[in-house]
Amino acid sequence: MNFSDHIDRSFDGQLSEEEWDALQQAVISDPELRRQYVEQRWLHALLESESGALTGRLSEPKERQTAVMKRPFVRLAAAAAVVLFGVSLILFSQSRPAPVVATLIQAENCRWAGSDLPTVEGAGLSAGTLSLAEGMATIRFNSGATVTLEAPSVLVVESAMKCRLVEGSVVADVPESAYGFTIDTARMEVIDLGTRFGVTTTPLGDSNVFVFEGEVKVNRDDLPEPKHVFAGKSLVSEAGATPQQTDQEVLRVDATAASPGPDWTAITTSTGRGGDIYVRRGDQHGPTGSHPLLMVKHTDLAPNNERRALLCFDLAGIDRASLRSAKLALKLEPSGLGFSSLVPDSRFAVYGLVDPDTAAWSEDDLTWKNAGALVEKPIQESTATRLAEFHVLKGSPNRLVEVSADAFVDFLRTHPGETVSLMIVRETGESDRQGLVHAFASKEHPSATAPTLWLQTNREN
Amino acid sequence: MEDPTPIPPPITVDPTEQYLLLLNEHERALAAYVHTLVPDRLDAEDILQSCKLTMWKQFANFEPGSHFIAWARKIAFHQILNLRRSARRKPLYSAEPAFLEAVAAEITRVSDGLSDRSEALHECLKRLPENQHRLLLLRYGEDHDIAAIAKETDRSTAAVYKLLSRLRAALNDCVRARLNSSTA
Numbered sequence: 001m002n003f004s005d006h007i008d009r010s011f012d013g014q015l016s017e018e019e020w021d022a023l024q025q026a027v028i029s030d031p032e033l034r035r036q037y038v039e040q041r042w043l044h045a046l047l048e049s050e051s052g053a054l055t056g057r058l059s060e061p062k063e064r065q066t067a068v069m070k071r072p073f074v075r076l077a078a079a080a081a082v083v084l085f086g087v088s089l090i091l092f093s094q095s096r097p098a099p100v101v102a103t104l105i106q107a108e109n110c111r112w113a114g115s116d117l118p119t120v121e122g123a124g125l126s127a128g129t130l131s132l133a134e135g136m137a138t139i140r141f142n143s144g145a146t147v148t149l150e151a152p153s154v155l156v157v158e159s160a161m162k163c164r165l166v167e168g169s170v171v172a173d174v175p176e177s178a179y180g181f182t183i184d185t186a187r188m189e190v191i192d193l194g195t196r197f198g199v200t201t202t203p204l205g206d207s208n209v210f211v212f213e214g215e216v217k218v219n220r221d222d223l224p225e226p227k228h229v230f231a232g233k234s235l236v237s238e239a240g241a242t243p244q245q246t247d248q249e250v251l252r253v254d255a256t257a258a259s260p261g262p263d264w265t266a267i268t269t270s271t272g273r274g275g276d277i278y279v280r281r282g283d284q285h286g287p288t289g290s291h292p293l294l295m296v297k298h299t300d301l302a303p304n305n306e307r308r309a310l311l312c313f314d315l316a317g318i319d320r321a322s323l324r325s326a327k328l329a330l331k332l333e334p335s336g337l338g339f340s341s342l343v344p345d346s347r348f349a350v351y352g353l354v355d356p357d358t359a360a361w362s363e364d365d366l367t368w369k370n371a372g373a374l375v376e377k378p379i380q381e382s383t384a385t386r387l388a389e390f391h392v393l394k395g396s397p398n399r400l401v402e403v404s405a406d407a408f409v410d411f412l413r414t415h416p417g418e419t420v421s422l423m424i425v426r427e428t429g430e431s432d433r434q435g436l437v438h439a440f441a442s443k444e445h446p447s448a449t450a451p452t453l454w455l456q457t458n459r460e461n
Numbered sequence: 462m463e464d465p466t467p468i469p470p471p472i473t474v475d476p477t478e479q480y481l482l483l484l485n486e487h488e489r490a491l492a493a494y495v496h497t498l499v500p501d502r503l504d505a506e507d508i509l510q511s512c513k514l515t516m517w518k519q520f521a522n523f524e525p526g527s528h529f530i531a532w533a534r535k536i537a538f539h540q541i542l543n544l545r546r547s548a549r550r551k552p553l554y555s556a557e558p559a560f561l562e563a564v565a566a567e568i569t570r571v572s573d574g575l576s577d578r579s580e581a582l583h584e585c586l587k588r589l590p591e592n593q594h595r596l597l598l599l600r601y602g603e604d605h606d607i608a609a610i611a612k613e614t615d616r617s618t619a620a621v622y623k624l625l626s627r628l629r630a631a632l633n634d635c636v637r638a639r640l641n642s643s644t645a
Binding site for chain 1: 486489492493554582604625
């Protein structure tokens with residue numbers, strides 16, 4: 001007897017009572033038929049229960065499918081429910097807003113652009129797009145997966161188990177409940193197998209995945225079969241199809257600049273004999289004196305990525321004895337390297353170099369190897385004095401950092417010689433070797449302000 | 462070594478709001494569940510409404526963090542069994558308890574795949590050829606029976622049934638193909 005025909009006919013009242021009873025008995029006794037019954041019946045049930053939204057589902061353009069679902073569909077039962085539930089619930093069941101699949105649980109220093117989802121902390125998110133221009137936002141999907149979005153990024157929330165990263169970077173933390181959570185990018189699909197991992201992508205699909213813990217499965221168009229990537233490994237699109245160990249932080253994106261300050265005297269690292277440079281322990285390349293960014297990082301996990309920046313200011317012509325206040329302005333720029341969610345709010349220290357020999361470094365030849373006392377740990381007092389510290393909050397926008405301290409003024413007043421040399425050191429480490437590298441604009445930066453020393457002297461007296 | 466990014470505690474909301482959020486999230490799955498088990502469409506609608514009311518009354522018993530849809534299904538299943546006893550009118554097909562239990566158990570067994578099925582169906586509906594829209598809307602959007610559709614479209618009931626049956630089969634094939642391709 002063909003019961004699959006029975007199943008379908010029962011949907012349209014085309015079955016006699018006897019046939020219906022026979023079908024019931026067969027479904028009870030035959031597991032395969034039961035499976036088939038539920039498969040077919042579920043589809044019919046979906047069509048019945050979502051009848052109000054049917055027109056919308058058929059005719060809406062594909063991308064915006066979830067956004068508009070109008071057509072109030074008033075039934076007797078729904079009318080009865082007004083009495084029972086009050087207005088709010090009825091609004092729910094009649095207008096059928098897209099279901100909430102995630103919650104925006106944290107938004108640090110965020111500026112949003114062109115998002116079609118709510119962007120306040122605590123907001124429920126349905127399917128839609130989040131576009132983060134500045135800052136860092138954390139989303140918890142209903143599956144339990146947590147995704148931290150770092151600006152600039154565009155993320156499309158699709159369901160409790162899936163999102164699509166259009167561009168930018170995210171770090172995903174996926175508990176067991178969300179095993180199989182998927183992040184899609186233009187060129188690859190990353191499927192979690194119990195883990196914490198980072199994904200970066202450009203809209204064109206230059207996509208990379210970094211696994212911090214556990215394991216992920218990656219489907220990529222150019223790979224015949226899925227690749228498994230394990231903790232500490234990454235799959236970088238330009239590096240081909242083999243997961244590898246990477247110490248080099250992930251390359252991300254680029255952003256723009258800001259403006260200076262009040263009516264003091266400004267001396268930048270491009271003034272006179274000034275200069276700026278950074279040194280990286282593991283660097284194979286030559287001096288970075290002409291690099292547009294001064295990169296700074298502290299890490300105990302990948303020591304070769306330790307970086308320090310050096311600034312030299314030419315104070316010729318400044319009456320240093322009458323110096324009243326001083327501040328150092330640095331423009332924070334995206335380094336394009338590393339994930340900021342792997343680095344907490346960071347503390348930086350500014351050192352003044354006191355040893356004349358060490359302070360006489362040159363942009364043309366300084367590297368970590370020949371930096372001598374400059375890169376010692378801890379830094380000796382005979383080499384440099386710790387003058388000030390400043391903090392850069394996690395996910396903070398690329399702002400101008402201003403540092404001032406009394407010790408600064410004292411140092412500048414008493415320092416012999418016409419040039420002063422300062423060193424910038426990050427004191428906060430990272431929780432994973434793919435942590436963010438901080439960067440400040442150097443004098444070679446095409447648009448952002450070079451490191452600037454603002455000096456106020458007592459001209460009146 | 463620094464602490465990894467702290468994960469903030471979940472946002473607390475009041476019970477009503479929490480209930481509405483959960484209901485909103487799972488309403489479709491619950492509706493599909495009830496419609497799958499209850500052959501008569503109007504009965505299914507009634508059960509859904511009374512089920513939502515019961516769930517609200519008993520929401521204090523729901524353990525936050527546990528499976529809302531599983532809890533909702535349990536309540537719905539009781540309502541379905543109750544309806545059978547108190548049926549005011551006799552539906553065309555009434556389901557016996559052993560049948561309901563067998564089907565409910567099967568739904569629970571394949572539960573994980575069902576939401577994928579819903580999503581796949583939505584995709585398939587978007588791809589449905591336009592000449593099939595009218596039939597689908599008459600049958601499911603307007604809840605017309607076959608006889609009414611036959612009259613409206615000037616066809617025999619047998620022909621309408623054939624068309625509908627083919628339409629459902631096509632949708633089912635599409636859903637299956639989508640699911641296969643996404644797991645392949």
